[in-house]
Amino acid sequence: MNVIPIKSTGIAAVLLKEINNTYHVLLLKRTSLNLNNIWCYIGGGIEDGETAIEAVYREIAEETGITELELYSSNQFDQIFSPQENYIYIAPVFVGFVHEEQSVFFKRRT
Template sequence: MVPVRSIIVSAVLFSEIDGQLKILLMKRVKGQFWSHIAGKIENNETASQAIVRKICEETGIQVQQLYSADYLEQFYEASANVIELIPVFTAYCDKNQTVILNDEHAEYDWFSLDEAVEKAEFGGQRLLYQYLWENFVNRQPSALLKINTY
């Protein structure tokens, strides 16, 4: 049997950088791969509270426009023999958003969709970035997905 767990949340952030909408990716110190924001849900936190906290901790960004991405990342974690289900969120940041990295990340950059897909280490990440671009950039997101952050 392979148990299913959901103790992690993730988020992909968008910002207009020099006139073009881009995706924030950060290079993790552990593993040295590019990724979006992710982290564990703490006791007594909702998933949306956890991702707002993680965004601030990892980037210094105070989220103003948070949405449920209507998407679950999923993968098999061999070391724990579990299937991880990770609710994904997305946020629109200020134009030319500055980022202050914490010690979990070595560097960051804002990437076009094609660049983000090229940088992504895992197939699930590539699918996620394409999905978000289609549903949050090429289309106006549903107001039903918007989450109040205050």
């Protein structure tokens, strides 16, 4: 019996910020080889010795400068099947509520 392996080496986060009594979703426009010019939520890998929650806080700070937020597990998972490598990638998704006074910066990655 063949088994499709599951890899779980990263995290994802959807951030919400209330502005004028309306919640807005923060999306980032990617410039990577695989996701060039694609708008998506925050995501990244879990580094050695990190827990998923530590990784999500680090990735949010690195990609947006946001450090003031309330973060929750969403009970959802980002799931992608790679037909070329025959595995399923799965990542826990977190939801963050950004504090109103928290500013956001955008860092261009190359």
